[in-house]
Amino acid sequence: MKLYDLELSGNCYKVRLFAALARIPLDVVPVDFLGGEHKRPPLSDLNPWGEIPVLVDGDVVLRDSHAILVYLASRHGGAAWLPGDPAGLAEVVQWLSTAANEVQNGPCAARLVDKFGYGLDKAETIRRSLRILPLIDAHLAASAWLAAGRPTIADCAVFPYVALAPEGGVSLEPYGSIRSWIARVKALPNFLPMPGV
Numbered sequence: 769m770k771l772y773d774l775e776l777s778g779n780c781y782k783v784r785l786f787a788a789l790a791r792i793p794l795d796v797v798p799v800d801f802l803g804g805e806h807k808r809p810p811l812s813d814l815n816p817w818g819e820i821p822v823l824v825d826g827d828v829v830l831r832d833s834h835a836i837l838v839y840l841a842s843r844h845g846g847a848a849w850l851p852g853d854p855a856g857l858a859e860v861v862q863w864l865s866t867a868a869n870e871v872q873n874g875p876c877a878a879r880l881v882d883k884f885g886y887g888l889d890k891a892e893t894i895r896r897s898l899r900i901l902p903l904i905d906a907h908l909a910a911s912a913w914l915a916a917g918r919p920t921i922a923d924c925a926v927f928p929y930v931a932l933a934p935e936g937g938v939s940l941e942p943y944g945s946i947r948s949w950i951a952r953v954k955a956l957p958n959f960l961p962m963p964g965v
Contacts, residue, residue, distance in 0.1 A: 770795045771836075772811060772822040776883075777801075778876060778928035779833040780821040781962045782867075786837055786924040788960035790845040834864045837921040851916050859915040863922035867929070870900040876929035878936025890937075897938045901946065904930065908945035912952060919956060927953050931965045 771787075771794045773780045787794045799805050799820050807818045815822045815831040822829065823836045825843075830836050841850035851857050874896035880886035881893060904926070907914065914922040931950050933940055940947055953959065 769793070769823060769825040770797055772797050772799050772806070772814070772820050772824075774799055774801045774820055776963060777820065778879075778932055778962075781928045781965075782833045782924050783821050783823065783836050783840070784962070785927065785960050786840060786845075786849070786921055788958045789919070789924070789956055790840070790849055791958060792840055792844045834868060834925055837864070837925060841921045845921075849919070849921050851920070856916045860920050860922045863914045864925050866900070866904075867922075867925040870896060871926055871929050874898075874900050875933035875936055875938050878938050879929065879932055880936070882936045893936065894938065897933065897936075901930070901933070901938070901940075901943055905943040905945045908949045912949070919953070923949075923953055928962070928965070935964050 769792075771780070771783055773784065773796045775798065784794070784796065786792070799811065801820070805811055806815070806820050811820075811822065812818055814824065814829050817831055819831060821833055821836060822831050823839070825839075828839070830839055838850065850860060874893060877886075877888050878890065878893035878897055881888050881890045911917065913919055914926060927950070930940075930946060940950075954961075
């Protein structure tokens with residue numbers, strides 16, 4: 769399996785992190801993002817959306833980090849990482865949605881402004897961060913993991929941009945339960961770091 773990847777991308781890191789934790793071998797192919805390699809063939813043939821990560825597994829070509837997490841967990845990780853029962857599955861999916869919406873538009877977007885100079889509304893990214901982080905913190909005060917009472921792909925999806933929040937000027941100091949959860953994720957067997965984490 770090939771993963772077209774950018775080391776500093778939290779979305780790419782979600783996939784690398786899960787693959788490491790679940791011991792799924794990946795051939796990681798670095799993409800020249802600044803050079804626009806993802807916007808032209810052959811990568812744009814694989815993903816016309818012009819985004820990374822992209823996973824290629826034989827005839828299967830997938831874009832979107834969360835779709836890739838679901839695929840890898842379903843194919844290789846089993847119920848250990850993606851519950852098969854309807855309630856457990858739905859619980860994980862709601863966190864994938866949180867990662868793609870509130871976390872993406874809050875801590876992730878704040879990091880894009882500060883670290884990469886994106887022209888986004890920084891005040892709005894902070895407002896969104898200050899809404900979602902207390903909710904995540906409260907959830908983690910009552911549960912060690914985001915879903916199913918154990919590590920799942922929900923944790924892999926939410927972890928990168930929450931852990932990287934300080935790179936966007938969003939402090940994690942007020943969120944003791946989040947900080948404890950970050951430590952638990954880092955303590956998992958085969959944890960894979962990335963710059964900033």
